[in-house]
């Protein structure tokens with residue numbers, strides 16, 4: 392179980408990227424974080440991954456407070472971030488340095504099969520397409536069997552077709568060990584395809600606006616009516632989250648008008 | 654349904670890529686005849702000059718024709734003189750290069766990887782760099798004598814600065830994003846240096862070493878001008894004093910060959926380490 396308690400992050404230049412985030416993500420749950428640009432989604436993932444320090448509050452994983460990078464937390468960045476001097480195989484094996492050669496070989500080969508890149512094991516990252524590179528980077532995060540997997544808009548640079556096939560690869564890997572997943576996305580369809588819950592965020596300062604459970608049965612049929620309904624619900628919430636800052640002053644004015652009326 | 658179609662499409666893409674791969678390697682192996690184009694100008698000029706001297710159109714005393722230079726070179730080679738001189742020069746460059754490059758790598762790595770050390774070292778080294786290296790010569794001769802030590806010291810100084818700057822700059826410009834990958838996998842400082850920083854700086858380190866080596870050859874000439882009884886630089890001075898332009902040109906050619914040879918050796922040694930680089934050259 393991953394939980395955030397009064398989590399806040401203010402950058403050195405005074406930007407309030409996150410303010411008082413409270414959220415619990417259950418074991419094996421897939422949570423999609425959506426929200427406009429600059430509402431602190433990347434910041435939140437970087438805090439969980441231990442790449443940045445929170446300004447206040449804490450993050451707990453199964454009760455343990457996280458300080459810095461944790462072995463049970465894996466992350467897939469927006470760019471593949473493969474090490475260009477390692478082959479595809481060695482890139483996936485990067486986090487497995489502590490294992491025996493045989494165990495490493497077995498795990499990497501299994502992951503390569505899962506992402507359908509077995510015949511590319513010996514190639515350099517530069518010889519792969521963008522989608523293939525992103526699959527390698529997902530495999531690199533999965534082979535260490537993390538309890539929590541963080542994905543920061545991992546598919547945003549890809550075309551819709553490639554993205555759909557990567558969703559399947561991702562779910563295929565997820566079904567094996569069922570890690571807790573926090574997925575940042577701009578794509579509502581993607582959120583509804585993958586997640587058990589959508590968390591809509593709001594900027595300035597970054598905070599949670601709304602949470603929507605997505606309880607459709609898996610595998611999800613993207614063409615069905617329930618899917619459409621869920622997409623529409625999330626879109627509406629997103630819409631409100633973007634309009635809310637303008638709404639607030641409006642409500643304030645209404646209140647003042649009401650006071651005058653009395 | 655859609656997913657199935659998608660994965661089929663993917664595998665066919667990959668099939669195409671796998672088929673395409675061997676052809677591209679074959680293409681790379683085929684000899685590119687355009688390389689020979691580079692020889693055209695020098696050979697043409699040499700032939701023209703040779704012809705001009707043979708047919709009495711030019712005198713060729715101050716600018717000897719190629720045949721005379723080749724004759725001088727082979728005469729020097731036969732007496733063994735050429736090899737002693739070339740070997741002496743090479744030895745000086747080698748020792749100076751090793752000392753300069755090693756200290757450049759160590760200090761460059763220190764100032765590249767620690768902010769504090771950089772603030773401590775860099776200003777002094779930058780100030781020293783502003784001094785033209787040849788200006789050290791009188792001091793080196795006073796301190797180290799007129800023999801090998803002062804010559805090697807001058808070469809080492811010449812090699813040091815490009816290597817130091819290159820290594821420090823390369824470490825400073827390592828992509829933060831890749832370093833973060835190391836952090837995520839909880840690498841220790843040593844592991845981070847070995848598994849991420851070192852491979853990441855290698856291509857730039859090779860460039861720095863190559864320019865260091867080039868400067869080493871530049872400074873060995875300067876060092877040998879200032880009183881040496883052996884070395885290709887000595888052949889130059891001797892040729893000037895004796896009025897033998899063919900010997901000067903022979904020495905210059907020997908310098909060019911030696912420099913190119915050393916550079917190629919360095920490049921060949923580094924090649925397997927930086928094969929992964931995604932450069933334009935590789936794609937051509």
Ligand SMILES: Nc1ncnc2c1ncn2[C@@H]1O[C@H](COP(=O)(O)OP(=O)(O)OP(=O)(O)O)[C@@H](O)[C@H]1O
Pocket residue numbers: 402403404406407408426427428429430431432433434435597
């Ligand atoms: N290193 C930093 N220093 C200062 N401010 C930062 C830094 N990183 C991010 N910010 C600010 O914090 C806020 C949240 O940024 P963040 O990258 O988390 O947004 P995001 O939700 O991921 O946006 P996007 O959807 O565009 O990726 C933004 O206003 C951004 O300008």
Ligand SMILES: [Mg+2]
Pocket residue numbers: 432433434
């Ligand atoms: Mg972001």
